Amino acid sequence: MSTPEDKPEEKIEAAVLRRLLKHLSERADVQNIDLMGYGGFCRNCLADWYKEAAEEQGLSLSKDEARERIYGMPYEDYKEKHQLPATDEQMRRMEISVAKNRVARADG
Numbered sequence: 049m050s051t052p053e054d055k056p057e058e059k060i061e062a063a064v065l066r067r068l069l070k071h072l073s074e075r076a077d078v079q080n081i082d083l084m085g086y087g088g089f090c091r092n093c094l095a096d097w098y099k100e101a102a103e104e105q106g107l108s109l110s111k112d113e114a115r116e117r118i119y120g121m122p123y124e125d126y127k128e129k130h131q132l133p134a135t136d137e138q139m140r141r142m143e144i145s146v147a148k149n150r151v152a153r154a155d156g
Contacts, residue, residue: 069094073120076130085141088149094118 072078072091080090092115099114115123134142 079132081134081138081142085138085145088145091118
């Protein structure tokens with residue numbers, strides 16, 4: 049059975065994820081809705097992917113536990129501290145992005 053030490057790309061990917069999470073925590077001014085509207089993913093998406101990856105490894109992880117890992121604090125605390133009300137334009141961009149994600153998943 050191979051271990052992460054046997055696969056340097058997995059160590060690199062893990063380091064990149066840690067750096068991304070650090071970057072996102074340093075840039076709490078960047079709203080999730082803007083990440084979603086422009087990039088097609090947000091911190092919540094990362095938490096969902098984290099949870100799915102844990103489950104693929106046979107680990108049980110709650111949605112709240114995954115979000116706390118991504119946000120670096122409980123999600124409700126993060127929202128209270130950093131999340132602003134969404135503008136109509138942010139909502140419009142996010143809806144377009146979500147639609148693009150659906151198409152991409154259907155094609156993939």
